[in-house]
Amino acid sequence: MTPPDAAPDTADPSQDQVELLSFTVAGQDYAVDIMLVREIRNWTTPTPLPKTPAYVRGVINLRGTVLPILDLACRLELESQKGHDRAVFIVLNEGGRLFGITVDAVSDILTIPRAALQEPPAMGGEVVENCVAGLIIEEDRMIRVLAVEKLAPRADAPSEDMGGAAA
Numbered sequence: 292m293t294p295p296d297a298a299p300d301t302a303d304p305s306q307d308q309v310e311l312l313s314f315t316v317a318g319q320d321y322a323v324d325i326m327l328v329r330e331i332r333n334w335t336t337p338t339p340l341p342k343t344p345a346y347v348r349g350v351i352n353l354r355g356t357v358l359p360i361l362d363l364a365c366r367l368e369l370e371s372q373k374g375h376d377r378a379v380f381i382v383l384n385e386g387g388r389l390f391g392i393t394v395d396a397v398s399d400i401l402t403i404p405r406a407a408l409q410e411p412p413a414m415g416g417e418v419v420e421n422c423v424a425g426l427i428i429e430e431d432r433m434i435r436v437l438a439v440e441k442l443a444p445r446a447d448a449p450s451e452d453m454g455g456a457a458a
Contacts, residue, residue, distance in 0.1 A: 309408065311401045311427075313434055314381065314394040317369035320434040321394075322401065322427070327439050329382040329389065331397055344444065348393065351380075356389065358382065361443060363392040367422060385439045392442065401434075403427055408436060 311322035337349030337360040346366035350357045360380060364371040371393075380391035408425040424438035 307405055308402050309405055311403065311434075311436060312381070313398040313401055313429075315396050315398060316367065316394050317364045317371070318395075319369065320398070320432050321363075322434050322436050323381070323383065323439055324436075325400060327383050327385055329384045332380045332382060332391070334378045334380070334393075351391070353382065353389075353391075358389055358391055359443065360391045360393060363394060363442070366392075366442060383439055383442075385443070388443065390443045401427075401429060403429070411435075 310325040312325045312328050313320060313322040315321070332353075335351050337351050339349040340347065343349075346362050348360045348362045350359050352358075362371050378393055378395055379397060381394055381397070382389065382391045407427050409427070411423045411426055421441045422438055423435045425436040427434045427436060
């Protein structure tokens with residue numbers, strides 16, 4: 292019989308790995324944790340809303356739910372493609388908040404060791420520090436892993452991005 296404080300013989304290898312959905316935005320490679328992805332949808336023109344940040348393209352009707360759509364290229368201060376034939380929405384569920392991000396094309400599902408995820412260097416860029424959680428190198432590609440929780444503004448947080456004055 293094994294004592295209660297003894298380490299198990301084998302560690303669960305899935306705990307040491309993370310699955311990511313990779314995609315391209317403005318010719319660059321990005322990824323998000325696949326556990327946050329609810330679905331991938333074909334392009335639909337969002338309905339714009341007034342007084343929203345420039346990166347909020349608008350909203351769509353997703354089976355009766357009003358879903359905000361973020362232009363990821365604009366959010367990351369890259370050149371936006373503004374909806375084309377291959378563009379899709381990735382619908383994300385972050386802490387119960389649903390929103391979509393526009394991407395140029397979905398690439399692959401990657402399973403990587405957690406140890407391969409590197410912190411981005413401090414470069415003083417607010418967008419990078421706020422939105423990029425890590426970097427991975429996969430087959431000579433540098434893939435930026437996004438901090439999904441920092442992509443969309445929170446309704447309960449005052450911000451000049453939301454068109455209102457900070458309290």
